[in-house]
Amino acid sequence: MAAALPLSSPAAEPVSRPARWPAFALVFAAVVAALSLLPYLLAYLWAPPGQHFAGFFFIADDATTYLAKMRQGAEGAWLWSDPYTTEPHGGVFLFAFYLFFGHLAALLHLPLIAVYHLARLSGAFALVLATDRLCRRLLEPGLRKLAVVLVIFGSGAGFLAQVAGNPALFGPRLEALDLHLPELTGWYSILAIPHFAWATALIIAVLVGLLSIAERPRVQPVLMTTLALIALTAIHPQMIPVIGLIWLAYQALLRLWGEPLRLRRGPASGGIRRRHR
Numbered sequence: 001m002a003a004a005l006p007l008s009s010p011a012a013e014p015v016s017r018p019a020r021w022p023a024f025a026l027v028f029a030a031v032v033a034a035l036s037l038l039p040y041l042l043a044y045l046w047a048p049p050g051q052h053f054a055g056f057f058f059i060a061d062d063a064t065t066y067l068a069k070m071r072q073g074a075e076g077a078w079l080w081s082d083p084y085t086t087e088p089h090g091g092v093f094l095f096a097f098y099l100f101f102g103h104l105a106a107l108l109h110l111p112l113i114a115v116y117h118l119a120r121l122s123g124a125f126a127l128v129l130a131t132d133r134l135c136r137r138l139l140e141p142g143l144r145k146l147a148v149v150l151v152i153f154g155s156g157a158g159f160l161a162q163v164a165g166n167p168a169l170f171g172p173r174l175e176a177l178d179l180h181l182p183e184l185t186g187w188y189s190i191l192a193i194p195h196f197a198w199a200t201a202l203i204i205a206v207l208v209g210l211l212s213i214a215e216r217p218r219v220q221p222v223l224m225t226t227l228a229l230i231a232l233t234a235i236h237p238q239m240i241p242v243i244g245l246i247w248l249a250y251q252a253l254l255r256l257w258g259e260p261l262r263l264r265r266g267p268a269s270g271g272i273r274r275r276h277r
Contacts, residue, residue: 024145025132026125032152033124036191040117055113058182058192063116066194069095070112073102096234097195116194123197124190128152130204131186137208152186155179199236202228206243 043053056063069080078099079091097119105115128148135147158176166173178184182192189196209225212218232239 022129022132022136025129025148028132028145028148028152029125029128032128032187032190033121036124036187037117037121039191055116063193066095066098067112067116069098070102070105070116073099074106074112075102076106078103093234097198100234101194119194120190120197123194123201126201127186127190127197127204130201130208134204134208137211152190155185155188195235199232199239202232202235203239203243206232207246210247 039057040053040055043057044055047053054060054064068083072080072083077091078096080094080096080099081089081091101115101119102112104118105112108115110118131151132144132148135144135151139147156178158178160176161167161174162176162179164174166175168174178188182188183196183200186197186200189200205228206225209221209228212221213225229240
């Protein structure tokens with residue numbers, strides 16, 4: 001998913017500040033979470049006699065390893081160790097996301113699979129609320145709700161390759177990656193793997209934080225952005241340099257557009273003002 005950053009904002013029409021509890025985003029997040037839970041509930045209820053639903057539809061080989069990592073957390077570990085080797089080794093700071101939810105499972109005395117889906121459902125709320133906050137910063141009021149819906153349920157044009165029968169182009173056959181890789185779309189991320197939705201929400205939170213810091217440096221956005229970056233290191237640390245590249249590209253576009261970003265210490269006007277030549 002891509003997040004658009006503003007190239008300009010009229011000075012006469014300041015962008016309104018996001019509400020602390022945006023009603024639409026909360027209701028929409030609840031609907032999305034409920035819809036994502038429905039197929040799992042049906043699979044559990046409709047399991048054939050003598051069988052049970054393991055709890056996964058997508059990338060089950062990966063998902064079962066996430067439960068193994070949660071088990072380490074439930075047993076008290078905060079550092080991950082590889083249980084599939086006989087070589088002695090110490091724990092490392094990896095998979096902290098699942099170690100944390102393992103600790104939560106032990107604290108709540110819940111099955112690991114239940115807390116796994118709790119992580120997935122909470123990721124739905126995190127992603128929808130983060131998307132709503134970004135849209136409130138960048139878009140006019142009449143477009144914000146539609147934008148949130150499109151970000152969550154929208155996808156790429158991969159279905160065209162599928163409809164065309166995956167034709168070959170310069171040798172390899174075209175594949176609909178957005179229909180196969182959960183992390184490429186909001187809904188698929190929410191439906192499949194918990195840390196995909198959480199990582200995307202944190203990336204959006206960092207971008208919103210950087211916009212706030214550039215607009216008006218204050219302790220709160222600096223602290224919140226720092227916390228989001230730290231949390232992201234526990235899920236997808238490789239995305240941090242990508243965020244840096246996005247921000248540098250944004251700054252370059254501002255200068256090409258003739259709108260250099262200026263730090264302001266006074267009351268925020270909610271956007272980047274046009275430079276008059």
